[in-house]
Amino acid sequence: MKNICKIAILGVLLFAGSCKDYLDEPPKYIVTDEDILSNDAGLKIYLARMYSYLPIEDFKYMGEWGVEFNSWLGALGIEATGEALTRDGICRPFTYERTPYWGMAFTLLRDANYLLENLPKYQENFAAPMYNNYLGQAYFVRAFTFYAMARRFGGVPLVTRVISYPAEKDVLEEPRASEEETWNQVLADFDRAAELLLPASPVRGYANRYVALAFKSEAMLYAGCVAKYNETVSGRLTGTGQKTGVRVIGFDAGTWQAASKRYFTEAYKAARIVMTEGGYSLYKKKWSATDREAQYQNMVDMFSDLTSAENIFVREYEYPTVTHGIDAYSGPFTFRGPLSGGTCPTLDFLELFDGFDRYPDGTIKVTSGNSNTQGNYLLFDSPMAFFANAEPRLRAYVIFPGDQFKGKTIEIRGGVYTAATPINPLFTDYSYAASGTRYQHSAAYTNANRTLFLSPNSGQSQVTVNYTDPNTGQAATMLAAGEDGPFFENGEATITGLYLRKYLNPDPAFVPGEGKSDQPFILMRYADVLLNAAEAAIELSLAGESSPDGSNLIQVATTAINDIRERAGATLLSGSLPATEEGRNIVRKERRKELAFEHKTKWDLRRWRVSHYEGRDGFWGEVRNKDMYSSTTNFRFRGLYPFFSTRSGKYFFDAHFQWVSEKTFSYGPVDYYFEIPTGEVAKSPVIDQQPNR
Amino acid sequence: MKKILFYTLWCAIFTFSACSLFTLDNYEEPAETLQGVVVDAATGDPVLTDQSSEGIRVRLTELSWTGVETPTPNPDFFCRPDGTFRNTKLFKGTYHIQIDGPFIPLIREDDRGVPLADESQTMEISGVTDVRFEVQPFLKVEWAGEPTVSNGKITAQVRVTRAVSEADFRAKIEPMGGYSSAFLNVTDIQLFVSYSSSVGLRARDERWSNEIKYAGSAFNSLLGETITIQSSGTIPSGRTVFIRAAARINYDTPAGSGTKRYNYNTPLEMIIP
Numbered sequence: 001m002k003n004i005c006k007i008a009i010l011g012v013l014l015f016a017g018s019c020k021d022y023l024d025e026p027p028k029y030i031v032t033d034e035d036i037l038s039n040d041a042g043l044k045i046y047l048a049r050m051y052s053y054l055p056i057e058d059f060k061y062m063g064e065w066g067v068e069f070n071s072w073l074g075a076l077g078i079e080a081t082g083e084a085l086t087r088d089g090i091c092r093p094f095t096y097e098r099t100p101y102w103g104m105a106f107t108l109l110r111d112a113n114y115l116l117e118n119l120p121k122y123q124e125n126f127a128a129p130m131y132n133n134y135l136g137q138a139y140f141v142r143a144f145t146f147y148a149m150a151r152r153f154g155g156v157p158l159v160t161r162v163i164s165y166p167a168e169k170d171v172l173e174e175p176r177a178s179e180e181e182t183w184n185q186v187l188a189d190f191d192r193a194a195e196l197l198l199p200a201s202p203v204r205g206y207a208n209r210y211v212a213l214a215f216k217s218e219a220m221l222y223a224g225c226v227a228k229y230n231e232t233v234s235g236r237l238t239g240t241g242q243k244t245g246v247r248v249i250g251f252d253a254g255t256w257q258a259a260s261k262r263y264f265t266e267a268y269k270a271a272r273i274v275m276t277e278g279g280y281s282l283y284k285k286k287w288s289a290t291d292r293e294a295q296y297q298n299m300v301d302m303f304s305d306l307t308s309a310e311n312i313f314v315r316e317y318e319y320p321t322v323t324h325g326i327d328a329y330s331g332p333f334t335f336r337g338p339l340s341g342g343t344c345p346t347l348d349f350l351e352l353f354d355g356f357d358r359y360p361d362g363t364i365k366v367t368s369g370n371s372n373t374q375g376n377y378l379l380f381d382s383p384m385a386f387f388a389n390a391e392p393r394l395r396a397y398v399i400f401p402g403d404q405f406k407g408k409t410i411e412i413r414g415g416v417y418t419a420a421t422p423i424n425p426l427f428t429d430y431s432y433a434a435s436g437t438r439y440q441h442s443a444a445y446t447n448a449n450r451t452l453f454l455s456p457n458s459g460q461s462q463v464t465v466n467y468t469d470p471n472t473g474q475a476a477t478m479l480a481a482g483e484d485g486p487f488f489e490n491g492e493a494t495i496t497g498l499y500l501r502k503y504l505n506p507d508p509a510f511v512p513g514e515g516k517s518d519q520p521f522i523l524m525r526y527a528d529v530l531l532n533a534a535e536a537a538i539e540l541s542l543a544g545e546s547s548p549d550g551s552n553l554i555q556v557a558t559t560a561i562n563d564i565r566e567r568a569g570a571t572l573l574s575g576s577l578p579a580t581e582e583g584r585n586i587v588r589k590e591r592r593k594e595l596a597f598e599h600k601t602k603w604d605l606r607r608w609r610v611s612h613y614e615g616r617d618g619f620w621g622e623v624r625n626k627d628m629y630s631s632t633t634n635f636r637f638r639g640l641y642p643f644f645s646t647r648s649g650k651y652f653f654d655a656h657f658q659w660v661s662e663k664t665f666s667y668g669p670v671d672y673y674f675e676i677p678t679g680e681v682a683k684s685p686v687i688d689q690q691p692n693r
Numbered sequence: 694m695k696k697i698l699f700y701t702l703w704c705a706i707f708t709f710s711a712c713s714l715f716t717l718d719n720y721e722e723p724a725e726t727l728q729g730v731v732v733d734a735a736t737g738d739p740v741l742t743d744q745s746s747e748g749i750r751v752r753l754t755e756l757s758w759t760g761v762e763t764p765t766p767n768p769d770f771f772c773r774p775d776g777t778f779r780n781t782k783l784f785k786g787t788y789h790i791q792i793d794g795p796f797i798p799l800i801r802e803d804d805r806g807v808p809l810a811d812e813s814q815t816m817e818i819s820g821v822t823d824v825r826f827e828v829q830p831f832l833k834v835e836w837a838g839e840p841t842v843s844n845g846k847i848t849a850q851v852r853v854t855r856a857v858s859e860a861d862f863r864a865k866i867e868p869m870g871g872y873s874s875a876f877l878n879v880t881d882i883q884l885f886v887s888y889s890s891s892v893g894l895r896a897r898d899e900r901w902s903n904e905i906k907y908a909g910s911a912f913n914s915l916l917g918e919t920i921t922i923q924s925s926g927t928i929p930s931g932r933t934v935f936i937r938a939a940a941r942i943n944y945d946t947p948a949g950s951g952t953k954r955y956n957y958n959t960p961l962e963m964i965i966p
Contacts, residue, residue, distance in 0.1 A: 234943065234951060234953070235944070235948050235949055236871050236949070237949060237951070238949065239948075239949045240805070240806045245806050253804070253870075253871065429926075433899055433900055433925055433926060435899075436900065612951060632881070632904070633894060634899075668951050668952060669950065670950050670951060670952070678765065681763075682763075682765040684763070685763050691949060692947065692948075692949040692950040692951070
């Protein structure tokens with residue numbers, strides 16, 4: 001009886017099932033295209049995913065990690081760019097990324113391609129401008145991703161369609177395109193994005209037309225430089241893939257010149273549209289033409305002010321949900337939490353700026369003679385006196401010894417010197433060959449009658465020096481090292497004598513900690529665009545090209561540089577920029593100064609091809625003799641170390657190669673293109689390795 | 694209850710044993726040896742080098758392994774300073790052997806990738822396999838006299854000559870495209886000093902090593918002449934150091950890598966009195 005009942009019920013169910021397509025109806029718990037792509041709320045989710053995987057470089061990026069969105073040890077400019085140094089192995093040349101930007105890129109490209117292919121099915125659900133704006137977002141993401149790949153690898157597989165799986169092998173496999181085709185794709189996608197995107201995004205944080213154009217100008221500048229400056233690397237930096245015979249890196253001897261002109265023209269045009277139509281301007285809320293203190297404060301504030309008219313594309317953070325940790329890793333030693341001193345600016349970087357006395361060779365003057373080894377040390381009443389005329393922009397980027405931060409004086413002192421004045425230089429040789437010598441090796445420290453006192457570490461390890469104050473005649477004591485270092489056995493304080501100020505939270509009430517920071521990171525600002533326009537203008541003039549929009553190339557470049565210098569409190573140009581390599585170097589140097597610690601310089605050095613030995617004279621934007629800081633294989637950077645002289649009660653400075661946690665870098669022409677992940681090459685019949693590896 | 698537990702355990706053991714839990718990897722360990730020497734085709738002398746990524750690079754590609762569609766090279770290794778190399782952990786099979794160093798490239802192609810010449814070798818490696826590469830080094834570097842020491846400085850005399858004639862170099866390199874007569878210029882002479890007997894570009898002490906650079910074709914008149922080069926700094930007395938001289942031309946191998954490799958002479962041991 002029971003069985004009959006069961007069979008009956010089953011029969012009824014089956015019977016009923018045939019009336020309606022129950023089995024074909026999508027289950028309620030699966031999100032469909034219809035749910036996501038047919039309305040604004042769904043697309044907001046779709047775009048949020050794409051934006052959160054966009055390969056941006058902010059507080060959560062570091063050359064060592066690659067695109068990992070990883071805030072740990074947050075530091076800026078430490079990839080052997082010369083801007084800053086840090087104690088750990090993460091401070092190394094930009095020759096590879098731990099996580100190569102390859103697999104992730106294809107996931108993001110698929111997301112963008114999927115939107116491009118499927119959104120048209122729901123076109124009638126949106127007003128035309130919004131519909132175009134969504135397509136524009138997809139093109140922007142695709143352009144940004146191809147750009148991120150191209151500057152790493154050269155030619156990459158141009159996946160511009162959704163590849164469905166499973167499929168035939170020849171459908172799934174996409175070989176690397178040539179480098180020229182890849183840049184053309186980047187150009188085409190940015191152009192499509194700029195055409196479709198709204199001038200102002202309806203949602204904060206999304207790209208708009210000018211964001212696309214600003215990044216287009218940056219990308220085209222990269223492409224133009226690769227085409228042009230690959231020729232300056234011996235043997236022409238180019239080659240064809242082993243499997244496909246495609247020119248996966250570099251340009252053909254017959255096409256590079258035309259390509260480079262075309263890309264520079266595009267870079268200039270795009271930057272000009274942002275300048276004339278974008279409505280952006282340099283941040284000058286607190287700026288005053290006559291007050292250098294105001295100029296300094298203005299440039300400190302501009303990086304955290306979300307209402308700044310200079311901001312074009314910004315990665316925002318919000319405590320406690322979306323945070324980073326720059327203050328926890330890169331602040332001064334006394335504010336450590338849990339770490340500090342992750343970004344220590346170098347003396348070589350400081351030498352780019354105005355407001356210091358120089359030796360005849362252009363290096364900073366610390367003695368009365370004509371070089372480091374001649375004369376006696378110049379004495380200063382306080383460390384800050386040395387920086388009295390420093391460019392306000394530099395002070396906004398770097399904490400000087402004795403300057404204020406969060407309401408406290410940052411005490412940086414290398415050591416205490418007790419012998420009589422005048423004081424001869426501590427070393428007889430300051431050349432690169434002697435860069436391994438430290439203050440612990442100096443005669444003043446090693447002599448039985450010690451006159452130089454240094455501290456290996458903070459707290460209990462600090463060495464106390466008793467002396468007679470020359471002004472009062474009273475007995476006095478002083479700790480050998482400053483409270484903020486440098487300590488010769490602890491790389492967690494400053495290792496160069498300087499600290500980072502840019503981007504740190506200046507609020508005295510803020511307690512740094514991991515995941516406590518929520519300053520925004522400005523990925524693209526108006527000054528970038530001005531510098532892109534200026535560099536493209538000079539490159540076009542050098543190539544003998546005429547202005548693509550009728551504007552005066554040299555005039556535009558000169559005004560751009562002067563506007564930036566005026567805001568920074570730097571010396572203005574005395575006339576027009578010359579249309580020569582010298583003029584180009586002025587623009588490059590300005591770019592290195594203005595955009596320091598913004599993840600831009602390491603790419604600039606790459607596209608200028610100035611990191612390998614033969615090209616290294618141009619490493620600083622301006623021409624500097626590379627042999628001053630490098631040998632044929634390696635290079636190192638310098639620090640600026642203040643010392644207190646007890647006999648005079650004054651400070652003197654010594655300019656020396658990095659004293660603590662010494663870092664040595666090397667870079668060769670092969671490093672201008674990253675290696676394709678070997679696993680990808682091994683498993684594919686079409687993906688080529690770089691031909692010069 | 695106990696029985697159930699017992700059976701469960703019994704089954705578990707069976708399951709694991711199926712994954713060869715108790716046996717070692719069944720693949721034979723790589724045990725074949727390849728040893729080789731790189732010699733000057735003209736004189737039969739070994740081509741001396743530096744054991745680093747700027748020395749002579751040996752690249753093996755196993756062709757007999759069919760696990761992948763496109764064979765990719767094994768991890769590169771490098772010649773010893775005396776111009777020999779040896780790898781004792783290879784799987785048995787057929788390999789393509791290519792070396793790159795300061796000599797005329799063995800594989801030459803034009804800019805479009807059309808092969809011009811291929812002097813690389815493909816061979817079966819099994820047991821201890823010997824291979825000999827006869828190459829045309831760019832330069833020959835020799836000591837031109839006993840180095841002397843005074844006041845912690847070493848003064849060495851070096852003679853540099855071309856090991857491949859200019860005409861021969863041009864005949865072989867020009868078809869590869871982008872030829873420039875500047876390729877033949879000797880760019881610098883190095884004197885490497887180190888505490889290590891494997892002294893070279895990557896094992897030198899930067900305090901004492903020195904170099905002389907030559908712009909353009911300035912060195913041409915000095916070919917075959919005795920060049921005097923002195924170490925820099927002051928080497929502390931009582932130490933034993935090793936020295937070596939090297940020179941290179943303005944041509945990178947493999948083409949496009951930007952690595953201009955040095956030709957070396959034999960290292961010498963020096964006692965600093």
